[in-house]
Amino acid sequence: MPAEAQTRLLRVLSDGEFYRVGGHTSIKVDVRIIAATHQHLEQLVENNRFREDLFHRLNVIRIHLPRLSERREDIPRLMKHFFTRAALELNVESKVLSDEATALCCDLPWPGNVRQLENTCRWLTVMAAGREVLLTDLPPELRSDELVGVAAEAENWQAQLRAWGESQLRAGGTGIMVTALEDMERVMIDTALSHTGGRKRHAAQLLGWGRNTLTRKLQDYGIDDSPSV
Helix, strand or coil: CCHHHHHHHHHHHHHCEEECCCCCCEEECCCCCCCCCCCCHHHHHHCCCCCHHHHHHHCCCCCCCCCHHHCHHHHHHHHHHHHHHHHHHHCCCCCEECHHHHHHHHHCCCCCHHHHHHHHHHHHHHHCCCCEECHHHCCHHHCCHHHHHHHHHHHCHHHHHHHHHHHHHHCCCCCHHHHHHHHHHHHHHHHHHHHCCCCHHHHHHHHCCCHHHHHHHHHHHCCCCCCCC
């Protein structure tokens, strides 16, 4: 916002009145201001590029909206919403994601955030051949070989687990269920904590456990849970 506009907005916020362009009579207003920015305003204040008094006037109730890549658990629900809306606008049947496509979409970085996600859903509504969206239906720019390979590997985890069990039994192993469960819990706990940035309450919800259960498991397995919230 140019410096002159900052000064004028500050006057409106301070006095609750403004002048029309070319006008000479002040007009009283009773409004609420919602301001949005992707800029680091504190840094702009330090660099004298944004008025500090205006910043404090605006910074009353502050809501931080994390990037889509920081709240991946929202992606399936958002895509379902955008598919429904696109279907209504285009008068077609709403698309649904396959499990493999869902897993891949949740792993994508989405640099364009929600707008990019919405546009992708509209593209798929028009371009995907069937009602179910498969990996091969995704736009080419989203289907890197590496990500598709990761999704395919995740899809085959049950077959890999079966192969592991057979190899353990052939080697004369016993108690393999206990070993498998412990290893699986370790991996899933570490994955959930990594996904939530160490937030134990959120990680416990994703795992389907209570907070106390997760805390006990962390102690049993000697897993470092810092930083945690």
